[in-house]
Amino acid sequence: MFGGYYSSMIVLIPAMIFTMIVQARIKRAFSTYTDIENSKGITGFEAARTMLDANGLQQVSINVLNGDALTNYYDPRSNTVNLSSEIYSQDSVASVCIACHEVGHAIQHATSYAPVKMRNALVPVTNFAQNTSWPLILLGIVLSSTTEYGNMFFNIGIFCFVAVVLFHLVTLPVELNASSRALQQMKALNLVDDSDYAGSKRVLSAAAMTYVAALATAAAALIRVLLIRGNRD
Incomplete structure (x- = not known):
């Protein structure tokens, strides 16, 4: 039974390689455009504040964070845009577009964008699922030879x-739409040349490709579980 568990890990390899490529790409893009000053000389904070105010979101505050x-x-709980100190205070091309991307999420929330509402509803379920999926599957594998409950735990894990x-x-x-809103409004509000x-x-x-990579990794993990299931039948 555990042979299938380990041999099935091979399906994760393409997703892992893809994720590493994507991470290298975002780091390269960020490194390049964080060193280029934007044409308007505005900081990420100023761009975010301008975009928020232009959309009637004066009540949304912008916080500065320490860290990456x-x-x-x-x-959405505090209705705040939270920016790292680098994005908040620098006047680079990267700072402005990343700050405006987060404002895109604020606009989604304010306009009740349907995919955002769906994603927010899935958050508690997903947190539970991520923490319990593999324990349930392993418990199912262990118990399947001794009790009928093994299959039940395994299926819940799936x-x-x-x-x-x-x-x-x-x-x-959701992420693609936030970027699209950011790019459209950066142009409309004359925040970029x-x-x-x-x-x-x-x-x-x-940055969007990181979410594609996350989806690919999750899908590969599901395929792996289904392969384990097939090896058990």
Whole structure:
């Protein structure tokens, strides 16, 4: 039984290689455009504040975070845009487009964008599923030879993986839409020139691929579980 568990790991290798390539790409794009000053000389904070105010979101505050430069997020619970200190204070091409991407999420929240509502609803389910899927599967494998409950635990583990894949599937259009909103409004609000826009598109395209990689990894994990299931039957 455990032979199938270990041999099935081979399906994860392509997803792992793809993820490493994507991570290298986003780091390269960020490194390139974080060293290029945007044409307007504005910081990530200023760009985010301009975009928020232009969309009637004056009540959304912008917080500065300590930590990794790529740790930026919109928090729907506190209705805040949270930017790393580097993105918040620098006037690079990367800082502006990443800050505006997070504002894109704030606009999604304000306009009740359907995929966002679906993703938020899946968050608690996904947190549970990620923490319990493999323990349930391993418990199912161990118990399957001694009790009928083994198959039940194993099948619940499979459903947990399906929930994780569904979360990543819903997350992808949410992130793509936030980037699309950012690029459109950066141009409409005159926050970029043509050169800035091209660089911003490269940064956000590279960032979007990280969500494709996450989906690919989750799907590969589900395939692996189904292969284990097949080896047990």
